[in-house]
Amino acid sequence: MTPAGALQRISEQGFEGEVYVLECMRFRLEYSAMELRADAGYERGFGVRVLGGGRLGFGYSTHLETAVERALEIARCSAKAELEFAAPESYPEAKVYDRSVEALDVEQGRELLMQAVHACSEHATPTQASMSWACTRREVYNTSGVEAEQRSTEVGVHVMAVAGNASGIHFASARSLGKVSFAEVGRRAGWLAKSSKNASGAPERVESVVLKPVAVAELLEHVLVPAFSAENVQRGRSMLASKLGEQVFCENFSLYDDPTLPFSAGSCSFDDEGVATKRKALVERGVLRAYLHSLLTARRAGESSTGNAFRSSYASQPEIDATNLVVSGGGGAEEDGALVVHGLIGAHTANVVSGDFSLETRNAFYDGTPVRKAIIAGNVYEMLSTASFGSDAEEVAGVLTPSMRTESLRVTG
Amino acid sequence: MLTVDEFQDILSQLKVRFADLRMHRTQSTTFVLKDGRAEELSTGVHQGISLRVLDRCWGFAYSTTTEKLREMLAYAARAAALGEGKVSLAEVSPKSYRGEVKAKQSPASLGSEEKLEILMRAHSAAEEHEGVASVTVSYHDAMVEFRYCSTEGAEIEVRYPWVSLQVQVVARDGGELQHAQERAGGVAGLEVLGDVEELAERACERALRLLRAKHSPAGRMKVVMDPKLTGVFIHEALGHAAEADHVLRGESVLAGMLGSTIAAEQVSIYDDPCIEGSPGYYLYDAEGVAARRKALVERGVLRAYLHTRETAGAMKQEAEGNARAQGYAFPPLPRMSNTCMQAGDAELEEMLECARRGVYLCGSRGGEVDTARGVFQFSAEEGFLIEGGELTTPLRDVSLSGETLEILRRIELIGRRREMHPGYCGKDGQLVPVGDLAPALLTTANVGGRV
Structure with missing residues (x-):
């Protein structure tokens, strides 16, 4: 079932509808005294809202058809909601997608993470450091004619350091590689730990x-x-x-x-x-x-x-x-x-x-x-x-x- | 979804030291009643698979579709070759098990209207109180199917229910707002909810009391914790520091202290996933190890x-079933199940009398702990002054903080009655349901307030 097919099915039942699609690939590398660890994941799921006679139902699933049926079924029990789905409009441009994030491979990821780890080590012992990146596609469709789609990327880094009985944490996240300074995050976590000693x-x-x-x-x-x-x-x-x-x-x-x-x-x-x-x-x-x-x-x-x-x-x-x-x-x-x-x-x-x-x-x-x-x-x-x-x-x-x-x-x- | 044979087939094609597969399928229903309006009703199905491979280090892949799983696995397998080969797993005997945790009163036995009726009862009980400005009742039920198998031959299939309900109340007096909440829930059927009207009333009474409450004195003083706060304390301050990944990373004040005295002599604390119907109940953990x-x-x-098997292997200890994961999209971590403190023999009156002057603190709005420094902080939901050995003025916005080990050593009295409270525990971005079963106790701690 496509989002258009879902909206048609919802209309046929006498409801208005909205289909939200989230597709995401996530990667994460974690460094610790224990060992490197790598995660990779893919998720695609649907959230469907239906509105009929003022009643709102929400269903979700990794299968669009299931989400639609669940939403239609639950809408029968809900109270009146004064909701109207969004009307079509033009969307502003936003800088949210960085091709270099999508192109990252596991070796490059590890290199960036190690920049943070090494910068931290100059001041304190990095006990746990992780970096993650993700590529997401978000879509919203509704029976009023909205067809919105946006691809975006995310990068994050988190470093935890210990010096004696003191600790330090720093982190950053943004939508482009250029906006995250791995070395700076590591340095700051290490510096905070070191300066907090005694x-x-x-x-x-x-x-x-x-x-x-x-x-x-x-x-x-x-x-x-x-x-x-x-x-x-x-x-x-x-x-x-x-x-x-x-x-x-x-x-x-x-x-x-x-x-x-x-x-x-x-x-x-x-x-x-x-x-x-x-x-x-x-x-x-x-x-x-x-x-x-x-x-x-x-x-x-x-x-x-x-x-x-x-x-x-x-x-x-x-x-x-x-x-x-x-x-x-x-x-x-x-x-x-x-x-x-x-x-x-x-x-x-x-x-x-x-x-x-x-x-x-x-x-x-x-x-x-x-x-x-x-x-x-x-x-x-x-x-x-x-x-x-x-x-x-x-x-x-x-x-x-x-x-x-x-x-x-x-x-x- | 995949059958066990297909699971084994994927595993057998991998050329690695060890691999395991988990599948989670959760069908759930969530009703939120905001000020009596059933606007947010949702129901759906979550399902996905994760595959973990151990080569020179762990590679972990998950997906909501079987096709994409292979692509993610390729990435994970490449990353798994980059490690230093430090991981060694504690030996366990692979288990085969197939079973179901049965609910006494299955959520499926009620229709949506009847479930809404339960929420309405809680709402009405709260709404009656004068001064209550807003009431939110949330209900959640789920049927979870969990499958696990490994290259060592483990094969586990468990089905279990989950039911929980939360009442949140905001009370107002002029420009003053206060809130309070109560929660019930566990790996059980609707029977776990108990008397929802009473639950709602407790939340209301507290929110209204907080409107009249005074700010707390600050400083070091005698503190009597109620069973709920004791539960949060042993969970946050001791339990997290006992998680072996923290210990191995040098982030725990308990590192190197096995066999040492860390608390007053009457203190005994257990992790117990075997309490039927409790929030932290499970038969097998996320690595297929039997819970105990x-x-x-x-x-x-x-x-x-x-x-987990990894941390136990690193410390040459035994894996005892504490590897837990929020769902298929998360790798297992060492976690608590139900954190339980053995009861003592003191009555509340005795503890207040012994404290003479100090604060009685109840419940917790949450907390955080720095396991490395062994320092914790949490906010109590409410408190009372103890003056002349008796409870007097209600207090609010009281926080409790201190050094875990010092507070454990300074425990003077432990109460005779215990209460189980459900909660969600967060760690590395993963939430899992946990229970805290504890009595009240008397200790000395730092209290933060504004007077």
């Missing part, structure tokens, strides 16, 4: 904290982004509900959702419902400008989808998420007298609804001296109402942000 | 690590 306890009474880009990215992604989801807003689960146009954060803080960054991890031309993506301001100089919408939430709000519905696999329904996040800000992020934090442990454990968090830091320094253990606690909304930002913007896996300095956190040892 | 219960810590002494 750490002492947390200093007394630290008033200021500087979060380096990786730590800022972790907090934003896990704690702040869910509040921009229109679904959370509509269901009363977002602190940003009914605050559009208001000064919610400090003037130093602007935040954009930007799918157009060339070869960034979250770049794409259309989302997984076939809606064109575009760059948009979420926060401008502290003022809340927009929420992230899917077709369903946009229709409920009487607006247009912002193209932010994404699926984690062919077997998942679309969920609202950002593409790439870009923080632009000012005010400076001087490190003097501040606890400088390179990463966080367990940012996903923060309270996504209230924005409260209490997290162990990874690779923290005070006055250039490593700190063995420090917990930072606070609230992401309070923090962003007074924070200031440096000019050292760095892109880490789809988040482009400078360091941030804040006086609103409590530090304990 | 093993002591990790016995009366304070570290007794064993968790192994």
